[in-house]
Every structure is written in structure tokens, then in C-alpha cells.
Amino acid sequence: GENVEQHPSTLSVQEGDSAVIKCTYSDSASNYFPWYKQELGKRPQLIIDIRSNVGEKKDQRIAVTLNKTAKHFSLHITETQPEDSAVYFCAASRGHNAGNMLTFGGGTRLMVKP
Amino acid sequence: ETGVTQTPRHLVMGMTNKKSLKCEQHLGHNAMYWYKQSAKKPLELMFVYSLEERVENNSVPSRFSPECPNSSHLFLHLHTLQPEDSALYLCASSQDQPNTGELFFGEGSRLTVL
Numbered sequence: 001g002e003n004v005e006q007h008p009s010t011l012s013v014q015e016g017d018s019a020v021i022k023c024t025y026s027d028s029a030s031n032y033f034p035w036y037k038q039e040l041g042k043r044p045q046l047i048i049d050i051r052s053n054v055g056e057k058k059d060q061r062i063a064v065t066l067n068k069t070a071k072h073f074s075l076h077i078t079e080t081q082p083e084d085s086a087v088y089f090c091a092a093s094r095g096h097n098a099g100n101m102l103t104f105g106g107g108t109r110l111m112v113k114p
Numbered sequence: 115e116t117g118v119t120q121t122p123r124h125l126v127m128g129m130t131n132k133k134s135l136k137c138e139q140h141l142g143h144n145a146m147y148w149y150k151q152s153a154k155k156p157l158e159l160m161f162v163y164s165l166e167e168r169v170e171n172n173s174v175p176s177r178f179s180p181e182c183p184n185s186s187h188l189f190l191h192l193h194t195l196q197p198e199d200s201a202l203y204l205c206a207s208s209q210d211q212p213n214t215g216e217l218f219f220g221e222g223s224r225l226t227v228l
Contacts, residue, residue, distance in 0.1 A: 032215060043118075043204070043219040044157070089157055093215070101170055102217070104157035 002027040004092050006105025013080050014113050021108045023090035024072040030092040033066060033073045034102070039086045047088075048075070080112045116140050120205050120220035128228050129195060135223045137188040137205030145210040146188040147217065148180060152201040163188065164210050195227045 003026040013019050025033075034049035050057045050064045050073065057064050061080075066073040073092075077084055090105040118139045127133050139146065148160040162170035163182040177199075179191040188205055202224050206217040 034215070036217075043221050044217075045219070046216045049216075087156070091157075095215070101159055101162065101172075102215070103159075107156040 002030060002092055002094075002103040004090060004103050004105040006090050006108055008108060009106060010109045010111070012111045012113065015080060015082060017080055019077045019080050019084070019110055019112075021075045021088055021090070021110070022072060023074070023092075023105050024070075025092040025103075026071070027092065027094065028068075028071065029094050032093050032095055032102075033064070034091050035062075035064060035075050036089045036091065036104075037086045038089065038107075044089060077110075080110075082112050082114050085110055085112045118205055118207055118218050118220035120203075120223050122223060123221065124224045124226075126226045126228065127192070127195065129197075131195075132191070132193040134192065135190040135203055135205075135225075137190075137220055139186055139188075139205075139207040139218070141207055141209075141218060143207040143209045143218070144185050145208045146182060146185075147206040147208075148188065148190050149204040149206060149219075150201050151204055151222070157204075161190075192225070195225075197227050200225055200227045 006023045031052035036044040037047045038044040048064050050066050061078045063076045087107045087109050089107050091102040093102045121136045145164045147162050150158045159172050160174045161180040166182050177194050181189040202222040204222045205220040208217050
């Protein structure tokens, strides 16, 4: 089955700096890669996703890049703000329906210091 | 009520008790999930139901028994649990279509097994 590794497990940055979280996956058939953000005491929520037919996707201050050859993808957050502090989870699956299960990485706790 | 709601939010039970967790989604989705969140495995898939049929049972011990009576409700029946089963149990739903695989999570049920 799929195995997703996520690094780093914790990341501390100064407000305004950029943050990068990296994930690798093992199943070359995976083609859907979402990122979820979980604030303290709250539910995980989808913030951005990418499919294998594109190499990069941006949404305001966040971007995700995908390298299918190397089987890794990354989340980039620019101009970090204190409200970006949360645990971020990457995930991978062969598709985006219930028959193709998402495998999550171990999570990255991002702390943005004001 | 909107989104995905879970009850109870907190539950303390002894190892010989029988209890149930309830999840209800008000999004019109046709797939529902149980995830276990703990420090050891941050987001671990337990069960998936698509169109009220179980499509995944991720090697979960039989002391956890899911039930999906209709597309809006999902239960997790608990009996003779172990202390290591203490965790946050998250319910999620999605629309099983090619458009998006976004998971909508509930707030979770925090379970403590004494």
C-alpha cells in the first residue's frame, strides 16, 4: 500500500518568513495530493490540493509543487502569519473517491512567532 | 446544524463498557469515514462507507464495530476497549465523485478508556 513520509515534524519560523513542508510517497500510481490544516482543538480542513497533471498550484500565500518522477510534493507558505500556526498534513491517493483511500503523512506542527 | 456533527464530544469509559459514537452529516454527501487521531498515528483511517456499503476496514480490531444506517449517519460501536484505544475519533464525509475528494471532518469525539 501507499506510504507517505512528511518532514519536518515541527517547524518554527518568524512571522513574515516562508515555510516549506515536504512529503514523499511510495505508490507511483498515486495522482491526488491534498493538504489539510488542523488548528489547535479544531477539525482538519482542506487548504489546497494538486493532481498529477500539473506541477504547481497556487492560492494566495500558499502553493504546492509536485515532482512525480521523484515522488515528492511540497507545501510552500509565504509571508507567514501567526494564524498559520497549526498542524499540516499531506496525503496521497490514487484518485479522489471513496474507493481510493487517502494515506496521510505524520503531520508537521508549524509555529509562527510574532 | 450544518457540516459534520459528532456526539458525544467527550467520552470516558471503562474497559468493560459498551458505548457508541455518532456522526451526522448535513452536506448531502454519499461517503463517510471514521479516522483515529493519536500522538502515535496522527490520522489513521479505520472505516469507509460509500453509498452505505462498507468499502474499507483497515485492519481494525473487532472491538470497534461501525454502522451506517443511511448516507447521513454513521456510528462507531465500542466494546471491551483497551487503554491504548484512547484517542480522538474523527468522522468525515465526502461526495464520491470525480470532481473533488475533499473530506469534511467533524470536531471529533475525545475518548478516554480507563
